[in-house]
Amino acid sequence: MDPQKGKPKENKTEHLIADRREGIGVCGWILLSFSFLLVLITFPISIWACVKVIREYERAVVFRLGRILSKKAKGPGIILILPCTDTFVKVDLRTVACNIPLQEILTKDAVATQVDGVLYYRIHSAVRAVANITDVHSATFLLAQATLRNVLAMQTLAQLLGGREEIACSTQAILNRATEQWGIKVACVEIKDVRIPVAMQRAMAAEAEAARETRAKIVAAAGEMNASKALKQASMVLAESPAGLQLCYLQTLTAKNNSTIVFPLPINMLVSLGQKSKGG
Structure with missing residues (x-):
């Protein structure tokens, strides 16, 4: 609010439009009256020159004697333009x-x-x-x-x-x-x-490839670590259960589609045989 006038401040465009209220002068009124008289004398032929059709996506900014006629553009639909005094500019509102x-x-x-x-x-x-x-x-x-x-x-x-x-x-x-x-x-x-x-681009591609290789190595190392932990746990279970160890021996003897049979021999038996051979 303006503290002196007590009214909202207007922008430049509103001041431009508001100036028309000060009056168009004597010459302006004479031209405007002549334009109305011309329309009346030549009616209904003049109606074709005065009527303008504005599409739905358009607006018309009307100038009367060089001044914008109103704060708001006209349209869509039919608008009246007075000859000699009015001109208009179409504006497309589409994106x-x-x-x-x-x-x-x-x-x-x-x-x-x-x-x-x-x-x-x-x-x-x-x-x-x-x-x-x-x-x-x-x-x-x-x-x-x-x-x-x-x-x-x-x-x-x-x-x-x-x-x-x-x-x-x-x-x-x-x-x-x-x-x-x-x-x-x-x-x-x-x-x-x-x-x-x-x-x-090449530097970024090389950096990305190095990052992928690093991730692959990390994943492989993690897999090997998990496999070693699983083997360790399996060895501890077999050590605690001699029957389970014998079952593993029997499973090793099974051969399918293969002519080679692997016969597992316990290490303690080989050690005892070696001691007997030395004693003999």
């Missing part, structure tokens, strides 16, 4: 998709990359889009291109490759703050492709 071309980016950790993207936006205020800027589409495209470069330049390569969603959200927020006065609403910003130098 626009534009490609951000491939551009060179130097990341925070000094890695040269090439990045491209896509921008989705729409006009939510036709009056601002016409009154506050000359070419709203070209300005939005150039601003998106510069903003994306600035945001990516503050990221490292790892953040760029792994944090695309965060980068897109940050870029969208910056663009929305900058384009609000143009009547633009940025719906989405997406990074399509990130290209890094071939030498960097």
Whole structure:
């Protein structure tokens, strides 16, 4: 609130529209009266020149004697335009998709990359889009291109490759703050492709391969450790149960589809035989 006037502050566009209330002057009223008279004299032929059809996805910003006719754009449907005094500009409110071309980016950790993207936006205020800027589409495209470069330049390569969603959200927020006065609403910003130098790709591939080999070695060592623990437990069980050891001997004698039979002989028997041979 303005402490002096006690009224809400208006933006530039609202001041621009409010100026028309001060009056169009004597010449303006003469031209306006002449325009009405011309329409009445040439009616109903003039109705075809005065009636304009605005589609559902369009809005019309009407200028009367160079001033915006109302705070709100007209349409959709049929609107009346007076000859000689009124002009209008059609504004498309549908979502626009534009490609951000491939551009060179130097990341925070000094890695040269090439990045491209896509921008989705729409006009939510036709009056601002016409009154506050000359070419709203070209300005939005150039601003998106510069903003994306600035945001990516503050990221490292790892953040760029792994944090695309965060980068897109940050870029969208910056663009929305900058384009609000143009009547633009940025719906989405997406990074399509990130290209890094071939030498960097080879280094990253070698690092990934080394990491995979390290993980494989760790898994193999863990498997061998588990197998040795299982063998140790089995040997302790067999040592405590002589019957189980004899069953293992009998199982070893079983041979299927093989002509070789392995006959296990206990070590203590061989030791006793060796002692008898020495004593004889």
